[in-house]
Amino acid sequence: MMVRLFLLALLSGLIGGFNVGFAQQGSGQTEMLSGKHFRVSYPKALQAYAKALLQIGDAAWEAYRELYNLTLPEPIELQIRLVPEKGEKFASLWTDGRRFIFLEVGSEKRLLSPERGGAHNVYGICHELAHIALYSRVSQIAGIPEGFAEGWAHYFGSVITSHLFEKLGAEVYPDPHNYHETSGLGRLLKQFETRKDPSTLAAKSFYEIERKYGRQKLSEAVNRTLSQRPSGRDLVIKFVEALVAVTGDAEAKTLIPEQILKPKVRMGTEFPDIAQKWLYYGLKLEWQDGLLRLRYDDGEKDGQWSIAGSGHGIIFCKPKGKWQLLAVEFYGARYGALQPPDEDFSIFLCDANFKVVREFKAPYSLFAQRGEWKWKRIVVEPTEVPDFFYIVIAFNPTATKGIYMAYDSDVPISHSRKAFPDSHLFDTEKVYDWMIRCYLKPADEETARQAAETVRQLESELEGLKEQALAHVIRPDEEIVVEPYPDDPAEVVRQFVSALVKGDKRAMAFTVKGRRERVAQALKFYRRQPQRFLHFKLAQRNPEHDFFSRMAKRVVEVRKLGELCFAVWRTFTSEDKPSVLYVNTDFVALRREDGRWKVSAYGTWWYTIDIPASAKPEEVERYLLEQVRATGITDYSAMGRTCYMPLPEDLAEAEKTIRQVLSWWQDGKDEKVLGVLHPKSKTAIGGDLKKFAEVQKQVRAKMKGIKLVRLTPHRDSIVQHEQPEEFRTVEQTLTELFGANPEEALGKNWLYARIAIFDAEFFDGKRTKKFRLFAIKEGNRWLLANLPMP
Numbered sequence: 001m002m003v004r005l006f007l008l009a010l011l012s013g014l015i016g017g018f019n020v021g022f023a024q025q026g027s028g029q030t031e032m033l034s035g036k037h038f039r040v041s042y043p044k045a046l047q048a049y050a051k052a053l054l055q056i057g058d059a060a061w062e063a064y065r066e067l068y069n070l071t072l073p074e075p076i077e078l079q080i081r082l083v084p085e086k087g088e089k090f091a092s093l094w095t096d097g098r099r100f101i102f103l104e105v106g107s108e109k110r111l112l113s114p115e116r117g118g119a120h121n122v123y124g125i126c127h128e129l130a131h132i133a134l135y136s137r138v139s140q141i142a143g144i145p146e147g148f149a150e151g152w153a154h155y156f157g158s159v160i161t162s163h164l165f166e167k168l169g170a171e172v173y174p175d176p177h178n179y180h181e182t183s184g185l186g187r188l189l190k191q192f193e194t195r196k197d198p199s200t201l202a203a204k205s206f207y208e209i210e211r212k213y214g215r216q217k218l219s220e221a222v223n224r225t226l227s228q229r230p231s232g233r234d235l236v237i238k239f240v241e242a243l244v245a246v247t248g249d250a251e252a253k254t255l256i257p258e259q260i261l262k263p264k265v266r267m268g269t270e271f272p273d274i275a276q277k278w279l280y281y282g283l284k285l286e287w288q289d290g291l292l293r294l295r296y297d298d299g300e301k302d303g304q305w306s307i308a309g310s311g312h313g314i315i316f317c318k319p320k321g322k323w324q325l326l327a328v329e330f331y332g333a334r335y336g337a338l339q340p341p342d343e344d345f346s347i348f349l350c351d352a353n354f355k356v357v358r359e360f361k362a363p364y365s366l367f368a369q370r371g372e373w374k375w376k377r378i379v380v381e382p383t384e385v386p387d388f389f390y391i392v393i394a395f396n397p398t399a400t401k402g403i404y405m406a407y408d409s410d411v412p413i414s415h416s417r418k419a420f421p422d423s424h425l426f427d428t429e430k431v432y433d434w435m436i437r438c439y440l441k442p443a444d445e446e447t448a449r450q451a452a453e454t455v456r457q458l459e460s461e462l463e464g465l466k467e468q469a470l471a472h473v474i475r476p477d478e479e480i481v482v483e484p485y486p487d488d489p490a491e492v493v494r495q496f497v498s499a500l501v502k503g504d505k506r507a508m509a510f511t512v513k514g515r516r517e518r519v520a521q522a523l524k525f526y527r528r529q530p531q532r533f534l535h536f537k538l539a540q541r542n543p544e545h546d547f548f549s550r551m552a553k554r555v556v557e558v559r560k561l562g563e564l565c566f567a568v569w570r571t572f573t574s575e576d577k578p579s580v581l582y583v584n585t586d587f588v589a590l591r592r593e594d595g596r597w598k599v600s601a602y603g604t605w606w607y608t609i610d611i612p613a614s615a616k617p618e619e620v621e622r623y624l625l626e627q628v629r630a631t632g633i634t635d636y637s638a639m640g641r642t643c644y645m646p647l648p649e650d651l652a653e654a655e656k657t658i659r660q661v662l663s664w665w666q667d668g669k670d671e672k673v674l675g676v677l678h679p680k681s682k683t684a685i686g687g688d689l690k691k692f693a694e695v696q697k698q699v700r701a702k703m704k705g706i707k708l709v710r711l712t713p714h715r716d717s718i719v720q721h722e723q724p725e726e727f728r729t730v731e732q733t734l735t736e737l738f739g740a741n742p743e744e745a746l747g748k749n750w751l752y753a754r755i756a757i758f759d760a761e762f763f764d765g766k767r768t769k770k771f772r773l774f775a776i777k778e779g780n781r782w783l784l785a786n787l788p789m790p
Contacts, residue, residue: 043081
C-alpha cells in the first residue's frame with residue numbers, strides 16, 4: 001500500500017462533531033461523518049461501513065499514541081469511493097502520506113470480511129496510519145530502503161489491528177470477523193514462517209526488537225528517529241543509531257536485515273553507463289557572457305508528471321576543462337493547498353555512477369502561486385561537475401502536495417530518468433525529456449580561455465553521433481518496414497519473437513499499432529537481458545481440451561486478444577549452471593491489421609522450467625507438460641487465483657474416485673464416504689459419523705430409486721477475473737467451502753492443489769436431479785469436497 005500519486009481536490013467545509021453532512025462529488029452525492037480524529041466522506045450506500053471505519057480510525061489514532069507515543073495529524077480525512085466501472089472485485093487503499101486516506105471499491109462486496117471475499121479493511125486503515133506516522137515526519141519519502149516503509153506499516157498496522165480487536169471486538173465491523181487472526185498479529189506471525197520478501201523481513205525486525213527490548217524501547221527509538229526529521233536516505237541509519245542509544249546495546253543493529261542496512265540502488269535503465277557520448281545527442285550548448293547553458297527542451301511543454309517516492313533525473317555532459325555548476329532551472333507548477341508547504345525540495349548533483357556529489361535545497365515558497373507554470377532558476381553554491389553527471393530534482397510529492405515537472409516530447413532521444421540517489425534509477429516510459437536546464441561556468445582561467453572552442457568541439461562531436469544515437473531509440477509511433485512481409489502467421493510469430501528477445505526494434509514491424517508501447521517496453525528489457533527464441537507451436541482448440549487447447553480458448557475466446565494463438569518458448573542460461581536452460585512459456589496472439597497478420601497480444605503463460613541444455617527445441621513441450629502434471633498449474637493467468645484444473649488425461653482418476661464415492665454413498669456406506677471427504681468438509685459437518693449418517697439417510701430418502709446416469713467433467717481452468725460465465729457459481733461455492741484465502745485452508749502449497757469439477761446427473765425414469773461436485777487432489781489422492789444435496 002505504497003503512497004500513490006493521485007491529484008485529488010481538497011475537501012473543504014466538512015461538518016464538525018458527529019453530525020452527518022453531504023457534498024457533491026462528481027455526479028453523485030457524498031455524505032460525511034466526523035469523529036474525534038477522523039472525518040469520512042462516503043456514498044450513502046456504504047454508510048454502515050463508513051460509520052464502522054470512522055470508529056475504527058478514531059480508535060487506531062489513539063492506539064498509536066497510547067502504544068507507541070506516535071502523534072498523528074488530525075483530522076485524518078478518509079475518502080471512500082464506489083467505482084463500479086472498475087469491476088466488483090476492485091479494491092484499492094492508499095494515503096497521501098500526510099493526512100488523507102483513499103479507499104476505492106468496485107462494490108460493497110470488497111468491504112466484507114476477508115473470509116467472505118472482502119479486503120483487509122480494518123488492517124488497511126491501521127496500515128495507512130502507520131505510513132502517515134512515518135511519511136509526515138521525514139523530510140523526503142524517496143530514498144527509504146526497499147521494504148523498510150512497507151515493513152514498518154505492516155508491523156505497526158498488524159499490532160494496532162490486534163489491539164483494536166481486543167478493545168472493540170468483532171461486532172464493530174458490519175461483517176463481524178476475527179480481524180486479529182485474519183489481518184493482525186495472527187496473520188503476521190504465520191507470514192514470518194513463509195515469506196522472505198524485504199517488507200516481511202523488515203516487519204519481522206520490528207517484531208524482534210519489541211520482543212527483545214520491549215515496546216517502550218522501540219517507541220523511544222522510533223520517536224527519537226522521527227524527531228530529527230530525517231531524509232529517506234538517512235532514515236534507517238538514524239533509526240539504528242537511536243536504537244543502539246536507547247537500548248545501550250551495540251548489537252541491536254544486527255536485528256536489521258543487511259539488505260535494508262545497506263540497500264542496493266535498483267537499476268531499471270537500459271544504459272546505466274552514461275559515459276557514452278552518443279547518449280547526449282540532442283544536447284543544446286549555449287555559450288554567452290561567460291556562462292554555458294545546457295538543455296534538451298525547446299521551451300514548449302508537452303506534458304507533466306509528479307512522481308511520488310521518486311525524482312526527476314536528467315543526464316548532462318560538459319566540454320573539456322574544469323566547469324562548475326552555478327544554477328539549475330526548470331519549468332514547473334505547484335499543486336495542492338492554496339499556500340505552499342513550509343518545506344524544501346532537493347536538487348542533487350550526481351556523478352556518472354549515480355553517487356551524490358552535492359545536495360542543494362530550495363523552498364517550496366518559490367512557487368507561491370498554486371497552478372502557475374513558470375521557469376524557476378535556482379542558484380546553487382558553485383560546485384565542480386564531473387565529465388558526465390546527473391541532475392535530480394525531488395519534490396517529495398504526495399496526492400495533495402507537490403510540483404509538476406514539465407516535459408518536452410520533441411527530442412530525438414530521451415536523456416531523462418525517474419530517479420532518486422541511493423534508491424533507484426529507472427528509464428522514462430516514453431521518449432521525452434524533463435524541462436530541466438543547468439548553467440555552468442569555467443572553473444579556471446585555462447578553461448575560460450578555451451571555452452568557446454571546446455563548446456564548438458563538443459557540439460560537433462555530438463552531431464556526428466546522430467546515427468548511432470537514433471539506432472538505439474525505440475518509438476512506438478515509428479514505422480519500421482519489413483519487406484517482403486510474411487503471409488504465413490507462423491513466420492510472423494517466428495520473426496517477431498526472434499527480434500523481441502534480442503531487443504531488436506524490428507519486432508515493432510510485426511505488432512499492431514495499439515500494442516507497440518508495451519512491446520517497446522519489452523524491447524528495453526531484452527536489450528539489457530537478451531534471451532534466445534527456442535521453439536513455438538500453434539495452439540488450437542480440440543475436443544480433449546488439452547493444455548494448448550485451453551491456451552487457445554482463454555486467449556482467443558475468453559480474453560478475445562486475437563484470432564490465432566501460438567505457444568512460444570524462450571530461454572536463457574546462467575553462468576553458475578551452464579548445463580541448464582531456463583525456459584519460459586509465452587503466448588502470442590495474432591489478428592489481421594491492414595490485411596497483414598500482426599501480433600495483438602504477448603505475455604507469459606507459464607513461468608520458468610529447467611531443462612537440460614542438451615535438449616532439442618521440440619522436446620520443451622514434453623518437459624513443460626511434465627511440470628503441468630506435477631503441479632496442477634495449467635496457465636499463468638490462474639496462478640494466485642482460485643484453483644486449477646487437471647489436464648484431461650488426469651481426469652480419469654478423479655472420475656473413478658467420484659463414481660466409487662457415489663456408489664458408497666447410495667449404498668449407505670457412510671463411514672467409507674467420510675474417509676474420502678476433504679478435511680475442510682469434515683470440519684464443516686463436525687466429523688460426527690452418526691450425525692453425518694443421519695443427514696445422508698434423509699438425503700438418500702429424497703432420492704430413492706434415482707441412479708447416477710451421467711458424470712461429466714469440466715475441462716477449463718477457473719480464474720477469478722476471466723472465467724467464463726458458467727463458472728461464476730463455482731467460485732462462489734469454493735469461496736464458501738474454503739474461504740477467500742485458500743492458502744489458509746489448503747496450506748502454504750495451496751497453489752499446487754488441483755480441483756476437478758464434475759456435473760452429476762441422476763434419473764429414475766421420471767425425475768432428473770443435477771449436482772455439481774468438486775474433487776480436490778492432495779498429494780496422490782483425490783478427495784471429495786461436497787456430496788449431492790437436493
